[in-house]
Amino acid sequence: MDKILDIKDLHVSFVTYGGEVQAVRGVNLELYKGETLAIVGESGCGKSVTANSIMKLIPSPPGKIKHGSIHFKGKDMTKLSNKEVRKIRGVDISMIFQDPMTALNPTLTIGDQLTEGIKQHRKISAKQANHHAIDMLKLVGIPNPDERMKQYPHQFSGGMRQRIVIAMALICEPELLIADEPTTALDVTIQAQILQLFQKIQRETGVSIILITHDLGIVAKVANRIAVMYAGKVIETGTRQEIFYHPNHPYTQGLLNSVPRLDQKGERLIPIDGTPPDLFAPPEGCPFTARCPKAMEVCSRIYPFQTELSQTHAVECWLQDERAKKYIASS
Amino acid sequence: MAKYIIKRFALMVITVLIIATLTFFLMNLLPGSPLNEERSTNEAVQQNLEAHFNLDEPLIVQYVLYLKSIATLDFGPSIKQPTETVNSLLSRGFPISAELGIWTILTAVISGIALGVFAALKHNGLIDYIAMTVAVLGISVPNFVLATLLIQELAVNRDFFPAATWSSPAHMVLPILALATGPMAIIARLTRSSMLETLTQDYIKTARAKGLSPVKVIIKHALRNALMPVVTILGTLMAGILTGTFVIEKIFAIPGMGKYFVDSINQRDYPVIMGTTVFYSAFLVFMLFLVDIAYGLLDPRIKLHDEGGG
Ligand SMILES: Nc1ncnc2c1ncn2[C@@H]1O[C@H](COP(=O)(O)OP(=O)(O)OP(=O)(O)O)[C@@H](O)[C@H]1O
Ligand code: SF4
Ligand SMILES: [Mg+2]
Numbered sequence: 001m002d003k004i005l006d007i008k009d010l011h012v013s014f015v016t017y018g019g020e021v022q023a024v025r026g027v028n029l030e031l032y033k034g035e036t037l038a039i040v041g042e043s044g045c046g047k048s049v050t051a052n053s054i055m056k057l058i059p060s061p062p063g064k065i066k067h068g069s070i071h072f073k074g075k076d077m078t079k080l081s082n083k084e085v086r087k088i089r090g091v092d093i094s095m096i097f098q099d100p101m102t103a104l105n106p107t108l109t110i111g112d113q114l115t116e117g118i119k120q121h122r123k124i125s126a127k128q129a130n131h132h133a134i135d136m137l138k139l140v141g142i143p144n145p146d147e148r149m150k151q152y153p154h155q156f157s158g159g160m161r162q163r164i165v166i167a168m169a170l171i172c173e174p175e176l177l178i179a180d181e182p183t184t185a186l187d188v189t190i191q192a193q194i195l196q197l198f199q200k201i202q203r204e205t206g207v208s209i210i211l212i213t214h215d216l217g218i219v220a221k222v223a224n225r226i227a228v229m230y231a232g233k234v235i236e237t238g239t240r241q242e243i244f245y246h247p248n249h250p251y252t253q254g255l256l257n258s259v260p261r262l263d264q265k266g267e268r269l270i271p272i273d274g275t276p277p278d279l280f281a282p283p284e285g286c287p288f289t290a291r292c293p294k295a296m297e298v299c300s301r302i303y304p305f306q307t308e309l310s311q312t313h314a315v316e317c318w319l320q321d322e323r324a325k326k327y328i329a330s331s
Numbered sequence: 332m333a334k335y336i337i338k339r340f341a342l343m344v345i346t347v348l349i350i351a352t353l354t355f356f357l358m359n360l361l362p363g364s365p366l367n368e369e370r371s372t373n374e375a376v377q378q379n380l381e382a383h384f385n386l387d388e389p390l391i392v393q394y395v396l397y398l399k400s401i402a403t404l405d406f407g408p409s410i411k412q413p414t415e416t417v418n419s420l421l422s423r424g425f426p427i428s429a430e431l432g433i434w435t436i437l438t439a440v441i442s443g444i445a446l447g448v449f450a451a452l453k454h455n456g457l458i459d460y461i462a463m464t465v466a467v468l469g470i471s472v473p474n475f476v477l478a479t480l481l482i483q484e485l486a487v488n489r490d491f492f493p494a495a496t497w498s499s500p501a502h503m504v505l506p507i508l509a510l511a512t513g514p515m516a517i518i519a520r521l522t523r524s525s526m527l528e529t530l531t532q533d534y535i536k537t538a539r540a541k542g543l544s545p546v547k548v549i550i551k552h553a554l555r556n557a558l559m560p561v562v563t564i565l566g567t568l569m570a571g572i573l574t575g576t577f578v579i580e581k582i583f584a585i586p587g588m589g590k591y592f593v594d595s596i597n598q599r600d601y602p603v604i605m606g607t608t609v610f611y612s613a614f615l616v617f618m619l620f621l622v623d624i625a626y627g628l629l630d631p632r633i634k635l636h637d638e639g640g641g
Contacts, residue, residue, distance in 0.1 A: 057539060089542035102533040106632060107555050116551075117541040152631040165537070 004175055004208055005031035005054070010068035012049050012058060019280045023049040025232035026068070031176070036202065036209040038219040040255070041229035042276055047212045050229070051178050054210075055093055056085045072176070090117045094169035098181040100162035104153040110164055111149030118171050136167035139204075140197060159190035163197065170201060180212045195222055216256065220244060225312065228252045231276050231287035238313035248315040250292045286318065294319060296327060339623070343616045350612040351401060351605070355394055358604055365410040365599045384410055384601070397605060406606035411598045417606035420591050425610070427497055428576050428587035434507045435572050439514035444561065446515070447522025448554065454527060462519060469516025474575050478509035478582045495584040506583045510575050514568045518561055526557040555629060562626045566619040573615060 012024040024046040031037050039047045052058050054070055056077060070077040072093065077085065097103045105113060114133035118124065124132075130149065137145035140163040153161060162182060169177060179198070183191040199222060202209060213219060219226055219240070226243040228236045228251065236249040247253045254272040274291035277283050285300040286292070292299065299318050307320035318324050366380055381387040384407075385396055400406050406417035450462040472480075485505060486494035493502045529535065530553055538552040580589035588607060595603035627633045 055540060057536065086542045086544065089540055091542060095537075095540040097533050097536060099533060103537045105534040105538070105552050105556070107630060108552075109631075116543065116547075120541070120543055120547075154632050168537075168541070 002033040003030055004033050004073055005029070005210075006069075006071040007050070007054070008069045008071075010050065010053060010070065011066040012046075012053050013064055013066050014062045015064070016062055021279050022282055023063075023232055023279060024053065025282060027229070027232070027234050029227055029234060029237075031208050031210060033175070033208055034202065034206045035224040036198075036211055036222055038211045038213060038223035038226045039229060040213060040216065040219055040226060043214070044276060044279075045229045046232040047229055048180050051095070051180050051210060051212055054176075054178060055089050055095060056080075056082070057089075057095070087121070090169075090174070091121045091172045092174055093176045093178065094172070094174040096162075096165050096169050096177065096179040096182045099185045100158055100165050101185065103165050104161055106153055109150055109152055110156070114149070114164070114168050114171060117168065121172055132171060133167070136171050137164070139170070139201070140164070140167045142167070158186055159193065162186060162190075162194055166194075166197065166201070170205070170207070173205065174207060176208050176210070178210045178212075181214070182211070183218065184214065191218070198222060228255065231282060232279060233287070233316065235288070235317070236313075236315045238310070242310065242313040246309075246313070248309060248313070248320070249288075249317045250294050250319070251288050254291075286316075296324060339620055343613075343620060346616050347609060347613045348398075348401075351397075351609050352394075354605060354608045355397055358599075358601060359390060361599065363599050365601055384408075386601075400602075400605075401609055406609075407602050409595075409600055409603050411595075411600045411603075417602050420603060421588065421606060421610055424586065424588035424591050427585060428580065428589055431497075431503070431506060431510070431576055431580070431585065431587060432569075432572055434503060435510045435514070435575075436569065438507055438511040439518060439568070439572070440561075440565075442511075443515040443518025444522050444558070446519040448526055448549070448557075450519065450523045451526035451530065451557075452549070459523075463523070466516040466519045469512045470520070472512070474509050474513055475578050475582060477512055478506070478579055481505045481509055482582075497583070497585040497587070506579050506585060509582075510572060510579050513575075514572060517564070517568065521561055521564065522557060525560045526553060529553045529557040532556070559626070559630055562622060562629060565625075566622045569618050569622075570615055573611065 007027055007029040010024055010027040011022070014021040014023060027046070027050050029037070029039075029050070039050065041047055049058065049063075053065055054072070054077060056065075058065065065078050068078070072088065077088070080088075104110070111130065111133060114136065115126070115129040118132055119126070119129050133149060134145040137148060142148055142160060142163055148156075153164075156164065162185075166182075182198075183194050186194060195218060198209060198211075201207060211218070211223065223240050225237065225239050227234045228243065228249065230251050236243065236247070236252045238246075243252060244256065247256055251272070258272060272291055277287045277290065283289065283300065285298070285302055286295075286304055289295045289299045296318055304316050304318045304321070306314050306316050308314045309320075364386065365384070366377060366386070378387070385393055388396070404418075406421075409415045409417060409420065412420075446462045446466070450459040453459050482494050482505060485491045492504050493499075494505070496502055497506075535548060535552055538548045543551075576587060577589035577593055579585070580587045581593055584590075588610070591603060592607040592611070594600070595607060
């Protein structure tokens with residue numbers, strides 16, 4: 001399979017009055033053509049910052065990509081000029097944000113907002129752009145698209161607006177779609193519809209999707225691969241099966257224990273105790289040490305190396321080290 | 332829309348009528364009358380004059396006559412300047428005041444918005460600090476103080492601009508500056524804060540994620556939304572500028588409506604007071620109406636025809 005995105009050792013910081021927030025601290029991620037990668041993790045672990053870095057949408061100042069590379073189809077996004085990045089935004093890579101109520105400009109018509117991207121990037125007439133937009137609205141399931149084009153965002157429901165946002169993101173036929181919690185603000189039935197829409201679009205267009213979410217239920221439904229983030233790092237990645245059935249990192253295990261599962265009805269959920277570390281002064285060792293039920297002496301001092309459990313499954317935890325097994329056996 | 336406009340128009344008429352009525356009775360409460368300073372005139376002349384201007388009638392009759400003059404838009408002769416009618420004063424003074432007012436509004440709005448936008452884009456930079464310092468000064472210095480300073484510095488000490496009257500574009504610079512600085516500063520500060528807030532909105536991120544150029548993001552997506560609060564205060568600012576013209580016209584000896592208005596009050600020239608007041612209030616009420624329409628056009632969420640259930 002073709003690798004379309006390759007993030008290596010990404011570091012992103014925000015310089016604030018209080019000091020430097022090290023939001024992303026050495027993230028490695030890969031994405032292949034036509035797959036859906038889910039990024040999961042607690043609030044504040046750096047999911048959005050990672051996603052925004054891909055298109056260089058980090059507000060700067062205060063934000064800055066300090067280190068690392070983001071290769072999209074061979075080009076390093078971190079090295080491109082703003083102008084070159086603008087040619088990729090909305091064309092090759094599109095982004096969908098969490099809240100459809102605020103993602104659309106309240107003072108412009110849907111038609112205007114749908115077509116402005118394609119007008120900017122392609123040499124097409126206003127009429128062609130309109131046709132295109134209407135086709136997209138049909139694709140995402142908006143009835144009466146011709147009339148709807150002339151309406152304003154406040155005339156649509158939340159679910160409809162998110163469909164419009166999706167149509168807007170897809171209008172230039174991007175190869176990569178980044179969706180940052182696209183269904184969090186919607187109610188459950190609408191959520192399911194939007195997820196089905198993603199799957200349908202992926203089947204029809206072959207777009208690769210990065211899906212950021214808190215909701216492991218969604219992940220179980222749509223993700224091919226999963227990256228679990230904690231305190232600015234990807235601590236475990238693997239296929240859906242690997243993460244759900246053989247979670248290796250204690251944090252991943254904790255995360256899975258804290259969601260209701262269909263096959264264990266009635267059992268109590270065990271949320272993970274404690275809070276993630278302060279990213280102003282992140283710990284030198286494993287950031288999960290303070291909350292980890294299996295923490296060892298080494299954990300707080302040295303960050304664990306990455307261990308590859310299979311071609312697709314990698315984890316960053318000292319428990320994978322040969323010496324840890326002896327240590328556990330002896331204690 | 333048509334229904335809304337008719338409704339608004341009716342409201343405007345009522346507002347002007349209320350203002351006119353209040354002015355009429357307040358004016359009659361003022362000590363003195365247009366004629367009683369002229370003690371030298373003999374009794375007969377005095378009575379003739381009073382009869383001529385209907386001042387001998389009961390107040391209520393005067394009021395009705397006055398309403399009639401509003402309805403016919405003919406405010407009769409001035410008492411103090413026998414060769415003038417109120418209408419002739421208005422038609423001579425209004426174009427000059429309007430010129431001063433329009434230039435002031437344009438200067439204040441354009442430079443205020445530009446300053447606010449630049450300050451927001453260079454948030455916490457040097458331009459921001461300079462712009463906001465100017466703004467604070469502009470808001471805190473009253474226009475008559477500024478006018479005096481400007482005359483002293485730029486007309487008396489240095490011969491850059493003429494100090495008074497209204498006869499060439501150069502004459503217009505100082506009064507417009509004096510009158511526009513305050514509103515400009517208010518607009519600049521409001522634009523800046525509203526722009527800063529707008530720039531953090533999700534739809535700005537969406538627009539950037541589409542690959543639009545920064546100029547397009549700012550002009551098309553941010554500015555329009557950022558200007559909503561500015562439009563809402565425009566009505567208040569216009570009222571301020573309008574009253575400001577009284578003072579500024581007096582200081583710069585500009586022969587506008589404001590001068591006649593102030594003089595007429597000092598001289599108890601009843602018809603002129605009433606005529607100018609009605610004219611000013613009608614004008615202002617109409618401007619506020621235009622602002623409302625503009626707001627409705629800017630923000631599609633406001634449906635003019637839905638307002639007030641009608
Ligand atoms: N503009 C900013 N200025 C300062 N700090 C920021 C900024 N944006 C993000 N951060 C910090 O970066 C860290 C990661 O934030 P991020 O938004 O990526 O979290 P997240 O994983 O997306 O969380 P959530 O699930 O709540 O969306 C947080 O600690 C946050 O405080
Ligand atoms: S490295 Fe240590 S603290 Fe971190 S998850 Fe593994 S066992 Fe727990
Ligand atoms: Mg987020």
